[in-house]
Amino acid sequence: MNNLFLFFGTWFLHFAFAQDPSGYVAYCPCMGRFGNQADHFLGAIGFAKALNRTLLLPHWIEYRYGQPKSVQIPFDTYFKVDPLLHFHKVQLMADFMIKHSNSVWTPESRTSFCYMQRGESVGCNAKSGNPFESFWDTYGINFSSSEFYAPLNYDVYHHDMASKWHEKYPPTEWPVLAFVGAPASFPIQKENLGIHKYLIWSNQVSDEAKTFINNRIKPGKFIGIHLRNGIDWIRACEHLTKNSLLFSAPQCLGYRNEYGKATEELCYPTFETVVKHLKRVIRKNGKDISTIFVASDNNHLVPELSHALASFNLKIVKYDKDNPHVDLAILGRSDYFIGNCISSFSAFVKRERDSNNLPSEFWAFPVYLKNQSTKEEL
Numbered sequence: 001m002n003n004l005f006l007f008f009g010t011w012f013l014h015f016a017f018a019q020d021p022s023g024y025v026a027y028c029p030c031m032g033r034f035g036n037q038a039d040h041f042l043g044a045i046g047f048a049k050a051l052n053r054t055l056l057l058p059h060w061i062e063y064r065y066g067q068p069k070s071v072q073i074p075f076d077t078y079f080k081v082d083p084l085l086h087f088h089k090v091q092l093m094a095d096f097m098i099k100h101s102n103s104v105w106t107p108e109s110r111t112s113f114c115y116m117q118r119g120e121s122v123g124c125n126a127k128s129g130n131p132f133e134s135f136w137d138t139y140g141i142n143f144s145s146s147e148f149y150a151p152l153n154y155d156v157y158h159h160d161m162a163s164k165w166h167e168k169y170p171p172t173e174w175p176v177l178a179f180v181g182a183p184a185s186f187p188i189q190k191e192n193l194g195i196h197k198y199l200i201w202s203n204q205v206s207d208e209a210k211t212f213i214n215n216r217i218k219p220g221k222f223i224g225i226h227l228r229n230g231i232d233w234i235r236a237c238e239h240l241t242k243n244s245l246l247f248s249a250p251q252c253l254g255y256r257n258e259y260g261k262a263t264e265e266l267c268y269p270t271f272e273t274v275v276k277h278l279k280r281v282i283r284k285n286g287k288d289i290s291t292i293f294v295a296s297d298n299n300h301l302v303p304e305l306s307h308a309l310a311s312f313n314l315k316i317v318k319y320d321k322d323n324p325h326v327d328l329a330i331l332g333r334s335d336y337f338i339g340n341c342i343s344s345f346s347a348f349v350k351r352e353r354d355s356n357n358l359p360s361e362f363w364a365f366p367v368y369l370k371n372q373s374t375k376e377e378l
Helices: 002-017 033-053 082-086 094-098 134-138 162-167 192-196 203-217 231-241 271-284 302-310 324-333 344-355
Strands: 024-027 052-059 059-064 071-073 091-093 111-114 145-148 178-181 221-227 290-294 315-317 336-339
Touching: 002 082, 024 033, 033 052, 033 059, 033 162, 033 192, 033 344, 052 094, 082 192, 091 094, 192 344, 203 271, 203 290, 203 315, 203 324, 221 271, 221 324, 221 344, 271 302, 271 336, 290 302, 290 324, 302 315, 302 344, 324 344, 336 344
Parallel strands: 024 052, 024 178, 052 091, 111 145, 111 178, 221 290, 221 336, 290 315
Antiparallel strands: 059 071
16 A cells, blocks of 8 residues: 555656646736636636646735735645646646746746737736736746737637647747736636636635634524625726626626626625625524624624624624635635625635535625515515
8 A cells, every 4th residue: 555655646746747748838817816816717727728738826916005016925825736636737836947947948938928019118028017027026037038929819618729829839839838917818708617616725724714613603504795895896896887797797697698787786785785685595594594704805894784683693703814715715615605796706705606516696686686675674
């Protein structure tokens, strides 16, 4: 048995660090915060699989108050690498740079890929601005040239796009396709939604979520809710008139608005709407619910919710630390979840729960629920 374990352990290490003759995909997750980056990651790994290239797992990009530049967090701080290998070939980008960069991707051959000119000067200008410069500097990467890949695109599920990438950029000549931004569309393509089941929280994040649930919530079931109410979100909701499928709206409205159109209430529900929706869920699911867990980008409304729902004798709690990843892990484990239809943060929870066959709902959706009242509310 020990010899067998040693054999497979050695095989795995060889697989993880051996050069991939099919080439690699690298990219900067430079658009938005974590929710957007997670959407892009699923698209990027779907893209890499279609091209049969190893995806280099990038650091996550974070923005912290008082710091002028972004902070880069290793991919495996938040997620396990091994489960992703059940879907496709991946390798931590930092490991690749240590092991293969000088042989596979020499400094003089490092080309940045973009659809068209970025910035005022000719080329991709891959390190122009924040977080672009900070991200590539994390790996000590400078680019010697730029490559415009138009008219190719990232939709590898249609129009035989993968073969077109192979034809134009064979791995023998282009071992690394390094994109200025993620090779993925936003919002996430429908074909990539199921990949989320391979995205598994790291032990650190998972353990923190479990400890909180055991210490602050159990016994009893709990409702997890996500509230977007920061000023930046309020301003974002003002753009609904220009884009009815803003951000992650397709998760409830469909990719062709087949289930309705985005409204201001769907994007930024009133407190009254939140309370009515919670009362419906509580009454529908009986006395087993003991707690409501709140995750928010700004105001958790714990005192206000405690007052409005006082007759139900529930605990209203939030995570004590500013840690959105633990918030997400807790929401993913809730017995019932209500999120924001437009938010990519809520979309992350929805995909995780879908992969585990757990229910999810959205504020003010379907539309008919918005004004629905029970006898107790009249």
